[in-house]
Amino acid sequence: MSAPMVQPPPALVPSRYLLVGDRAYRDSDGSEAWFGYATRSATLIRLDRAGAHALRSGDPAALAGLGPEERRRLARLHALVDPAEDELAAVTDGLREGSAHGATRSVTIMPTSYCNMACSYCGQEHVKAAHDRQRADRTARRVEAMLADPAVDAVTVTWFGGEPLLALRVIRELSARFTAAAALHGKTYTARMATNGSLLTTRTLAELHDDCALAEMELTIDGPEEVHDRRRLTRNGRGSFRRTVAVLARTLDEGLAPGLRIGIRVNIDRDNEDSVTGLLNDLACLGLAHPQVTLHLIAVHSWGNDVSEVELAARAYAAREADWLRTAEALGLHFGPLPAATVRTTCTATTRSGEIIDTAGRVYSCSEHPLVPGARDSGVVAEVAELAGSARRPAGAFDDWYDQVGDGGAQCSRCPILPVCGGSCPKLWREGHLPCPSVKFNWAQRMDLAVRRRGYTPLDPAAGR
Ligand code: SF4
Numbered sequence: 001m002s003a004p005m006v007q008p009p010p011a012l013v014p015s016r017y018l019l020v021g022d023r024a025y026r027d028s029d030g031s032e033a034w035f036g037y038a039t040r041s042a043t044l045i046r047l048d049r050a051g052a053h054a055l056r057s058g059d060p061a062a063l064a065g066l067g068p069e070e071r072r073r074l075a076r077l078h079a080l081v082d083p084a085e086d087e088l089a090a091v092t093d094g095l096r097e098g099s100a101h102g103a104t105r106s107v108t109i110m111p112t113s114y115c116n117m118a119c120s121y122c123g124q125e126h127v128k129a130a131h132d133r134q135r136a137d138r139t140a141r142r143v144e145a146m147l148a149d150p151a152v153d154a155v156t157v158t159w160f161g162g163e164p165l166l167a168l169r170v171i172r173e174l175s176a177r178f179t180a181a182a183a184l185h186g187k188t189y190t191a192r193m194a195t196n197g198s199l200l201t202t203r204t205l206a207e208l209h210d211d212c213a214l215a216e217m218e219l220t221i222d223g224p225e226e227v228h229d230r231r232r233l234t235r236n237g238r239g240s241f242r243r244t245v246a247v248l249a250r251t252l253d254e255g256l257a258p259g260l261r262i263g264i265r266v267n268i269d270r271d272n273e274d275s276v277t278g279l280l281n282d283l284a285c286l287g288l289a290h291p292q293v294t295l296h297l298i299a300v301h302s303w304g305n306d307v308s309e310v311e312l313a314a315r316a317y318a319a320r321e322a323d324w325l326r327t328a329e330a331l332g333l334h335f336g337p338l339p340a341a342t343v344r345t346t347c348t349a350t351t352r353s354g355e356i357i358d359t360a361g362r363v364y365s366c367s368e369h370p371l372v373p374g375a376r377d378s379g380v381v382a383e384v385a386e387l388a389g390s391a392r393r394p395a396g397a398f399d400d401w402y403d404q405v406g407d408g409g410a411q412c413s414r415c416p417i418l419p420v421c422g423g424s425c426p427k428l429w430r431e432g433h434l435p436c437p438s439v440k441f442n443w444a445q446r447m448d449l450a451v452r453r454r455g456y457t458p459l460d461p462a463a464g465r
């Protein structure tokens with residue numbers, strides 16, 4: 001009897017989720033190095049010249065020439081894959097799985113829908129409303145029920161607005177209940193906040209960090225003092241740049257909130273693009289080149305409002321951003337050149353483990369619905385009073401996002417960045433806007449920054465700029 005035929009292992013092919021750089025570098029020993037970035041593992045991969053060529057060309061002979069050990073390493077990092085694998089299905093299945101995960105719950109709470117600023121590009125409608133104790137209590141009971149649920153390990157609350165610091169008293173009261181419930185049930189509770197920063201004091205920051213479990217805060221600074229104060233005008237006509245930056249610098253310098261991660265968001269459009277470099281210099285000079293601070297440069301885009309006059313074209317923005325990031329790096333400001341993790345779920349709108357509760361106790365799946373004129377009523381998925389205990393919210397308008405991407409018809413279905421992007425914003429796609437993050441267009445320059453950070457020197461310093 002003849003022995004059964006053993007099928008040879010399939011020849012692996014480069015992943016559709018692999019980006020290969022076209023620059024050569026030297027390491028500290030003088031050896032030549034090339035790089036790829038596998039988005040399925042969010043990993044920057046060192047290659048040699050032959051490896052870079054094989055992965056870029058997909059030439060079977062070149063791939064075979066890499067040797068079994070190297071092929072195994074690249075397969076572990078999802079840079080090489082079995083040609084029979086449906087990679088889009090694997091990525092969208094992973095996103096569906098991450099979105100279905102119910103052990104980590106995320107609740108965005110709007111303690112107020114009013115804002116003390118009137119920024120030119122903001123698409124929100126801000127209204128003053130008296131604080132309603134009963135409604136706040138219902139919201140608190142919902143979060144407490146999540147913390148008491150044996151199937152839940154961790155709850156994150158994001159304080160959002162309007163400007164949440166206008167309702168500091170509500171934040172204090174609810175935080176006391178959430179931290180007590182977390183301690184009682186042995187769960188992890190953390191808070192985040194998106195604020196315009198104008199009402200911050202060092203005392204408030206330390207209190208939010210120490211007593212309200214605030215772990216992360218994102219605030220927006222749109223330019224050097226005169227630009228920021230013109231664009232982000234408080235309703236009382238006073239600028240906020242100087243005060244906000246001084247509070248942050250003192251908090252960092254004196255170690256008043258040691259575990260707090262601070263994100264500085266810069267909204268960039270035609271109006272302020274020429275002042276970004278000045279802002280970066282100011283931030284560094286004023287003490288914000290600090291490990292607790294991360295810089296987020298963001299292109300202004302529509303949130304349902306018309307920003308076509310000032311919006312920068314995606315590629316033009318990405319090209320300028322690459323220069324700003326090089327400046328930021330030289331100044332010692334902190335930022336992530338390439339995404340360091342794959343996306344578990346795109347946003348609150350794509351996971352029923354995430355929800356937004358407004359001041360009236362209405363529950364939404366998408367954070368842009370509560371305050372955007374015309375979108376509010378269509379975005380309500382429930383009333384908080386109707387939801388039983390910790391039950392996950394009903395499906396919203398974008399919970400089918402991965403079906404749309406998985407079907408193959410969306411631009412995201414064909415995009416090599418999908419595992420680290422998730423499709424960015426289903427709402428904007430559906431409204432006909434392009435929400436792609438800049439990394440889609442400037443990944444090569446970002447890869448260059450990441451590689452230099454690891455101590456490699458380009459063989460041709462001028463190339464690739
Ligand atoms: S769909 Fe867009 S606007 Fe809505 S929560 Fe997601 S990222 Fe935000």
Ligand code: SF4
Pocket residue numbers: 411412413415416417418421422423424425435436437440
């Ligand atoms: S949003 Fe843009 S960058 Fe992100 S996956 Fe979709 S096409 Fe790619």
